[in-house]
Amino acid sequence: MSVSMDTSVPASTTPDLSQVTGKAVVKNTREAPAAPSFNDQRAAHVNFPTTQNKAGPVFDHHQPATTAADVPGHHHNPPGLRHLLSQLKRWLSHWFLGHRPPMHPGCSNPPPRPNPGASNPPPRPDPTAGGRPYPVAPGRPDPRYSLKSNEELAQQLRDRFNAFRDPNNPGSISVDSILAMAKRWSSPNPVVRENARLANELLRRPELMAALDRDGRTGALNDLIDWKSLNAVIQGDNYFKYKTDKELAAEMLEHFDELKDGSGGPHLKFKDLRKLASQELTGDAAKDHLIQLAQAVMKRGDLLKLMDNLVSADGDGKIRRKALALLSQ
Secondary structure, three states, X not given: OOEEEOOOOOOOOOOOHHHOOOOEEEOOOOOOOOOOOOOOOXXXXXXXXXXXXXXXXXXXXXXXXXXXXXXXXXOOOOHHHHHHHHXXXXXXXXXXXXXXXXXXXXXXXXXXXXXOOOOOOOOOOOOOOOXXXXXXXXXXXXXXXXXXXXXXXXXXXXXXXXXXXXXOEEEEEEHHHHHHHHOOOOOOOHHHHHHHHHHHHHHOOHHHHHHXXXXXXXXXXXXXXXXXXXXXXXXXXXXXXXXXXHHHHHHHHHOHHHHHOOOOOOOEEHHHHHHHHOOOOXXXXXXXXXXXXXXXXXXXXXXXXXXXXXOOOOOOOEEOHHHHHHHOO
16 A cells, blocks of 8 residues: 655745645555655645544545645644654554454463373272262272282182171171271281271272172162172172173163063063073073073062063063163163
């Protein structure tokens, strides 16, 4: 863009300033305008009307003639004219170079970098993974007990049964007594410290806690572990013994038609499950999977009752797909 100043002045010894006119002509270019030179003694005053356009001056519009009152002297740049020219330069720079978008603090900041030297403790297991909330283990993973299988931990708990017994339930170990033992990790007695390490690892495995806690007849969880439930976990070889009720319902829904074994009707009947659960393992992986699933479900009387009465008549011995879908959510 270029700005040309029309400053024609009649040749005279004493120029008549009333005949001087100024007109700004703007041409669109792709380059930023060079600052016009106002050092010439013939520079004229330029007016920019603002009554019609508040966003900027109106160009290509004939201005009223500049009078001698507007320009006190043409041989020098008086303070008033210098001030006007300074404003003109600032305005031209602001108008033609564009407005920069406002800077928002923080928008261009890089994301925080991870600290490679920071210690990241391993996440603790979900205490509800076994089907109910169990206390969170108070200690860290034990380097030795964490390598043992569920059955090995159950065996060691049975061997130390008397040390873990609940004083309020002498014939049983309770969830509370296991937690109390886990908190004794700083005991001066090495035997107690060893028991505390075992208790801490038990609480880190909610699926094992639920299997030990489960009543052998109803399958209900009652926070008590007796000798019989310990033996059931140690000696049991059922694939589903550590599964929650929710997981069993999802497994039954997936194999719904196979569990029916050709039985007619839209329901899965209790008698079909009993028949399947009574069979011996065959060595066929797919068939044995269904047999063990039926055996695990038949040992959980409370879960069976819930399946029976949900979305169907109570006590009719039938399980609907919708009931399994609701229980597996």
